[in-house]
Amino acid sequence: MKIAVVGCGYVGLVSGACFASLGNQVICVDIDEKKIASLKKGISPIYEPGLEELIRQNIRKGLISFTADLRTAARKSDVIFIAVGTPPRANGEADLSFVENVVRTIAKELDGYKLIVEKSTVPVQTGEHIARVLKASAKKGASFDVASNPEFLREGTAVRDFMNPDRVILGVASKKAEKILTDLYRPLKAPILITDLKSAEIIKHASNSYLAMKISFINAISIVCEAAGANVDQVATGMGLDKRIGKNFLNPGIGFGGFCFPKDLAAFIRISEKLGYDFGLLKAVEEINENQKKFFVKKIEEAVWNINSKTIGVLGLSFKPDTDDMRFAPSIDIIAMLQAQGARIKAFDPHAMKKAKESLKDIEYCKDSYSVCRGSDCLLILTEWDEFKEIDLAKVKKLLKQPIVIDGRNVYDPGRMKELGFQYHSIGRP
Numbered sequence: 001m002k003i004a005v006v007g008c009g010y011v012g013l014v015s016g017a018c019f020a021s022l023g024n025q026v027i028c029v030d031i032d033e034k035k036i037a038s039l040k041k042g043i044s045p046i047y048e049p050g051l052e053e054l055i056r057q058n059i060r061k062g063l064i065s066f067t068a069d070l071r072t073a074a075r076k077s078d079v080i081f082i083a084v085g086t087p088p089r090a091n092g093e094a095d096l097s098f099v100e101n102v103v104r105t106i107a108k109e110l111d112g113y114k115l116i117v118e119k120s121t122v123p124v125q126t127g128e129h130i131a132r133v134l135k136a137s138a139k140k141g142a143s144f145d146v147a148s149n150p151e152f153l154r155e156g157t158a159v160r161d162f163m164n165p166d167r168v169i170l171g172v173a174s175k176k177a178e179k180i181l182t183d184l185y186r187p188l189k190a191p192i193l194i195t196d197l198k199s200a201e202i203i204k205h206a207s208n209s210y211l212a213m214k215i216s217f218i219n220a221i222s223i224v225c226e227a228a229g230a231n232v233d234q235v236a237t238g239m240g241l242d243k244r245i246g247k248n249f250l251n252p253g254i255g256f257g258g259f260c261f262p263k264d265l266a267a268f269i270r271i272s273e274k275l276g277y278d279f280g281l282l283k284a285v286e287e288i289n290e291n292q293k294k295f296f297v298k299k300i301e302e303a304v305w306n307i308n309s310k311t312i313g314v315l316g317l318s319f320k321p322d323t324d325d326m327r328f329a330p331s332i333d334i335i336a337m338l339q340a341q342g343a344r345i346k347a348f349d350p351h352a353m354k355k356a357k358e359s360l361k362d363i364e365y366c367k368d369s370y371s372v373c374r375g376s377d378c379l380l381i382l383t384e385w386d387e388f389k390e391i392d393l394a395k396v397k398k399l400l401k402q403p404i405v406i407d408g409r410n411v412y413d414p415g416r417m418k419e420l421g422f423q424y425h426s427i428g429r430p
């Protein structure tokens with residue numbers, strides 16, 4: 001198939017590279033000329049395991065190309081995936097202006113039949129808006145379908161997730177669109193669910209909100225455990241063994257972040273409100289998430305006494321391991337709260353420091369974990385990168401000014417930390 005993927009971000013690039021690997025002819029489009037220039041050389045602008053190799057392989061096979069010229073790409077393609085950002089507005093609503101810009105450009109190029117597919121996460125009824133714009137400016141003889149194919153990949157394992165999805169959701173309005181998309185996804189051998197367009201749009205928001213709810217739920221449980229002297233890890237294991245609950249997404253921590261959960265939750269709350277429903281449950285999920293970061297800062301305060309003029313070492317900045325994505329990372333809010341109280345911050349992250357420098361200022365960025373520890377009054381774990389799990393703790397203890405570790409990801413065993421002589425604080429464990 002001849003496919004255009006608009007937006008060369010985490011979703012667009014991974015989708016484009018994977019569609020090319022399945023033998024399709026893919027044109028990836030982005031307005032960011034710098035990204036396009038680097039992609040043409042086979043250099044990925046984002047860190048995502050396996051992605052760069054896949055891009056290079058498909059460049060060599062002639063199956064993938066990159067351009068900033070959306071009009072030509074649209075003209076040359078039969079299926080156009082929209083994978084641009086849908087960031088939150090100040091009121092939480094999804095900003096759909098990037099999607100609209102793309103649709104208005106495509107509308108001018110409609111000729112014959114084209115299938116326009118929403119891959120970006122958008123609020124329900126966006127498909128109707130897209131169809132209206134396309135219809136208003138389609139030339140005579142042109143026809144089109146709009147479909148929704150929400151993406152469920154996770155950063156850090158995006159290529160694997162794309163190629164092995166739990167399910168593929170296809171929200172379609174015609175048999176023709178259903179056939180094209182079913183043919184495209186058939187090689188993945190994943191369950192395919194055909195729905196109407198609006199239901200597909202809601203499936204994405206509902207899924208992310210549900211997962212965010214699970215995280216906030218276990219975070220709330222961690223507070224109760226801590227107050228009662230119970231162990232949240234044991235509670236989560238006990239809950240997760242129940243097949244109706246499942247063990248995934250029951251890891252307590254410093255709250256969820258990233259470009260999906262916070263914004264999708266906010267957008268789902270707003271669209272529900274517009275449709276006349278006050279989604280109080282999801283508002284509580286948001287509130288618990290915000291409070292979790294404040295609880296963590298309070299923990300630091302209790303451990304070091306006065307935060308003012310202390311040097312605080314931070315391991316991990318990205319919102320989760322195996323990605324360089326800093327968007328809405330909890331580290332940003334936690335560090336801001338510490339700096340507001342006069343702390344000096346030293347930090348290290350294996351892959352996110354370049355991006356962190358754009359949002360986190362006045363930080364001493366270190367070359368490795370041990371440099372962070374040297375002379376710090378305490379050490380925080382904010383992202384559970386594997387290399388932090390394997391760190392030489394005896395060396396860490398020697399380098400720290402005080403042997404205090406406050407672990408926001410429950411990476412270490414409390415018994416072992418005690419044996420090693422640390423004052424160790426984690427989430428919801430005695």
Ligand code: NAD
Nearest residue numbers: 007008009010011030031032084085086098120121151155
């Ligand atoms: P991103 O910010 O990494 O990438 C978006 C890209 O779109 C950018 O490179 C930007 O330059 C480009 N762009 C913006 N306007 C454009 C235009 N008019 N023409 C061409 N390119 C344009 O975003 P992302 O993380 O890939 O997310 C994209 C969408 O997918 C969002 O709706 C997001 O919610 C959704 N999503 C993201 C993830 C994830 O893990 N990141 C997972 C599932 C779904």
